Amino acid sequence: MSTHPFDHAIALQPLGGDRFAGATSPAYANMVGPFGGVSAATLLNAVMQHPQRLGDPVALTVNFAAAVADGAFEVLARPVRTNRSTQHWVVELHQGGEVSSTATVVTAVERETWAVQDHAMPDVPAPEAVPSPARRGMVEWVRRYDMRFIEGELPTEWDGSGSSSRTQVWIRDAQPRALDACSIASMADGFFPRVWLRRATMVPVGTVSMTVYFHAGAAEMASTGTGWLLGQAQAQVFRHGFADQQAQLWNEAGQLLATTHQIVYYKS
Amino acid sequence: MSTHPFDHAIALQPLGGDRFAGATSPAYANMVGPFGGVSAATLLNAVMQHPQRLGDPVALTVNFAAAVADGAFEVLARPVRTNRSTQHWVVELHQGGEVSSTATVVTAVERETWAVQDHAMPDVPAPEAVPSPARRGMVEWVRRYDMRFIEGELPTEWDGSGSSSRTQVWIRDAQPRALDACSIASMADGFFPRVWLRRATMVPVGTVSMTVYFHAGAAEMASTGTGWLLGQAQAQVFRHGFADQQAQLWNEAGQLLATTHQIVYYKS
Numbered sequence: 001m002s003t004h005p006f007d008h009a010i011a012l013q014p015l016g017g018d019r020f021a022g023a024t025s026p027a028y029a030n031m032v033g034p035f036g037g038v039s040a041a042t043l044l045n046a047v048m049q050h051p052q053r054l055g056d057p058v059a060l061t062v063n064f065a066a067a068v069a070d071g072a073f074e075v076l077a078r079p080v081r082t083n084r085s086t087q088h089w090v091v092e093l094h095q096g097g098e099v100s101s102t103a104t105v106v107t108a109v110e111r112e113t114w115a116v117q118d119h120a121m122p123d124v125p126a127p128e129a130v131p132s133p134a135r136r137g138m139v140e141w142v143r144r145y146d147m148r149f150i151e152g153e154l155p156t157e158w159d160g161s162g163s164s165s166r167t168q169v170w171i172r173d174a175q176p177r178a179l180d181a182c183s184i185a186s187m188a189d190g191f192f193p194r195v196w197l198r199r200a201t202m203v204p205v206g207t208v209s210m211t212v213y214f215h216a217g218a219a220e221m222a223s224t225g226t227g228w229l230l231g232q233a234q235a236q237v238f239r240h241g242f243a244d245q246q247a248q249l250w251n252e253a254g255q256l257l258a259t260t261h262q263i264v265y266y267k268s
Numbered sequence: 269m270s271t272h273p274f275d276h277a278i279a280l281q282p283l284g285g286d287r288f289a290g291a292t293s294p295a296y297a298n299m300v301g302p303f304g305g306v307s308a309a310t311l312l313n314a315v316m317q318h319p320q321r322l323g324d325p326v327a328l329t330v331n332f333a334a335a336v337a338d339g340a341f342e343v344l345a346r347p348v349r350t351n352r353s354t355q356h357w358v359v360e361l362h363q364g365g366e367v368s369s370t371a372t373v374v375t376a377v378e379r380e381t382w383a384v385q386d387h388a389m390p391d392v393p394a395p396e397a398v399p400s401p402a403r404r405g406m407v408e409w410v411r412r413y414d415m416r417f418i419e420g421e422l423p424t425e426w427d428g429s430g431s432s433s434r435t436q437v438w439i440r441d442a443q444p445r446a447l448d449a450c451s452i453a454s455m456a457d458g459f460f461p462r463v464w465l466r467r468a469t470m471v472p473v474g475t476v477s478m479t480v481y482f483h484a485g486a487a488e489m490a491s492t493g494t495g496w497l498l499g500q501a502q503a504q505v506f507r508h509g510f511a512d513q514q515a516q517l518w519n520e521a522g523q524l525l526a527t528t529h530q531i532v533y534y535k536s
Contacts, residue, residue: 058510059477059531061329063372065349065356080360080367081333086476086533088333090358090370092348099348102358102372104331106476106531111509113536116466118433119504165386198384208354208374209327211479213531217508236387236516237524240485241379242326244527246514248504256505259512261529263327263374263481265354268381 004177005144006186009034010042012049012075020046020075024068028141033067035141036207037189041182043091043103046077048182053079054087055109056218057181061211062103069095077105085109110217121254124150127170127228145190146174152233154192155200162200165235167191176226179257181214187229187249188212188260194235194245195266203267208242210262216255224251241266272445273412274454277302278310280317280343288314288343292336296409301335303409304475305457309450311359311371314345316450321347322355323377324486325449329479330371337363345373353377378485389522392418395438395496413458414442420501422460423468430468433503435459444494447525449482455497455517456480456528462503462513463534471535476510478530484523492519509534 002008009025028038040062047053073095081088089105130148152167171187193205216224233247242263249258270276277293296306308330315321341363349356357373398416420435439455461473484492501515510531517526 059331061331061372061477061479063327063329063356063374066351080370083334088331088367088370090360092358099356102348102356104329104370104372104477106331108476108510108533113507113509113534114467115505115507117505117507118466118502198386199382208376209329209372209479209481211329211477211529213477213510213512213529215505215507215510215512234386236527237383237385237483239381239383239385239483241381242376242481242483244481244483246527246529259504259514259529261479261481261514261527265376266381 004175006173006177006183009038010045010182012042012045018076018078020049020077021072022075023072024070026140028144030139030141033069036064037186038141039068039101040189040210041186043075043093043101044105044185045182046075046091047089047105047107050077053107054082055085055107057105057214058108059106059211059213060103060185061209062101063209064101064207066100068093068100117256119248119256121230121250122168122232124168124230130170144174145171147171152197155197158200158202160199160201162198165194165198167197167233169231170228171231172226172228178226179221179224184214184249184258185212187231188247188258191231191233191245191247193264194233195238195243195264198235198238206265207262208265210260212258212260214258216257220255220257223253224257227252229257272443274441274445274451277306278313278450280313282317286344286346288317288345289340290343291340292338294408296412298407298409301337304332305454306409307336307369308457308478309454311343311361311369312373312453313450314343314359315357315373315375318345321375322350323353323375325373325482326376327374327479327481328371328453329477330369331477332369332475334368336361336368385524387516387524389498389518390436390500392436392498398438412442413439415439420465423465426468426470428467428469430466433462433466435465435501437499438496439499440494440496446494447489447492452482452517452526453480455499456515456526459499459501459513459515461532462501463506463511463532466503466506474533475530476533478528480526480528482526484525488523488525491521492525495520497525
């Protein structure tokens with residue numbers, strides 16, 4: 001059994017059939033309840049541990065229907081369609097007799113094909129050349145990651161002066177851990193809300209739905225290992241209380257490992 | 269009852285509870301089975317017609333688990349969590365005793381908030397100044413749309429010479445129809461596969477998962493009406509037989525009405 005806090009946080013006990021038991025981890029606490037990235041990774045982990053799984057994750061969508069309360073929960077992961085080389089899953093996180101999160105997952109057997117990467121990693125300083133933020137996170141989960149901001153760190157003055165929603169940040173597990181689909185899913189939610197940056201104003205927020213596309217096969221995962229990922233995130237529009245976010249995660253070699261999107265509720 | 273072919277194609281008959289009956293429409297046939305955009309719109313329409321619906325669509329994710337066969341199908345739309353102003357749905361399309369597609373939908377009561385749009389519409393010629401394609405679509409659904417390509421039309425020479433995956437296209441229903449969430453969902457899938465453009469090579473393809481974020485409220489929908497949308501689509505990476513696509517839909521006034529993403533299977 002791994003002693004890494006991330007493995008502990010996403011751990012699930014099989015209850016038979018499609019059911020798994022889990023519990024929130026204080027190490028990844030957010031302001032209220034657990035960090036959404038770890039919830040997403042936990043939902044994905046139910047698929048990863050399911051004995052009927054075929055292949056590896058290609059797409060994950062998580063809908064955060066309600067705040068997950070600290071404590072125990074149950075995950076139901078159903079393979080709703082199994083094809084020759086792809087499989088479709090519907091996943092639900094139940095807590096207190098209600099659905100708190102839903103997810104859909106597509107897995108597929110890895111294949112080698114024609115390939116090209118058109119979105120090159122931005123030209124940024126190496127992670128070792130970027131200082132750690134002077135202040136560490138206000139919430140516990142942020143301490144589980146090492147983050148080096150190149151652009152678009154949290155505002156230091158909350159004065160309504162924001163003009164861009166773009167962040168570029170090197171990120172990796174603070175305690176080294178080899179990259180896998182679950183840690184990609186978690187880091188895909190590791191960008192603080194774009195609306196805070198764009199407005200330099202702290203308003204109540206919450207991710208409503210997040211999608212992750214996995215472009216890393218076994219070879220790209222292995223060569224990334226415990227290395228840094230470069231994350232870039234940006235919003236396109238804020239309207240009617242919801243903002244989008246599009247983001248990318250590259251490894252240090254410049255391979256685009258994941259593309260991800262989310263829609264985030266904001267108040268007023 | 270509307271006589272528009274799109275309304276006919278997405279029509280559902282309530283079967284009681286969360287169940288609805290539908291059927292594919294020859295007017296929106298694809299090479300095999302129906303156009304995925306209309307399937308997505310039909311899944312969304314089950315939520316739109318559900319008597320328990322709260323608010324309007326904010327996010328839609330559709331997973332295409334298997335080809336939908338021409339003919340009848342049943343849609344099951346379950347409201348799994350209803351909050352004060354948001355609601356979460358899990359939707360399934362059943363055909364022949366199996367799940368062919370799944371979807372999740374988030375709806376929310378429309379609110380006025382601080383707003384800003386950072387992704388401006390590209391500077392392109394007006395739709396009236398862009399000629400119709402010389403050849404019309406090979407498949408039936410393409411004829412249901414008027415498309416004016418500014419950039420990135422289907423290759424005319426399939427010679428492996430491609431260098432960019434970007435398309436810019438004006439699109440609207442060929443027979444005028446006022447824009448709504450269902451037609452946005454359909455047009456979000458209206459871009460031909462990026463891999464065909466990028467490689468100038470026609471390989472077997474299929475959308476596996478598509479997400480649409482809706483940024484248009486009632487006012488933006490109404491002011492768009494039967495007007496043109498500018499669609500822009502581009503891939504970031506093609507690897508291991510899957511390519512992403514990120515896309516935007518603006519109205520003629522330049523309002524970003526929807527952002528959308530999909531992951532597309534391609535062979536070899």
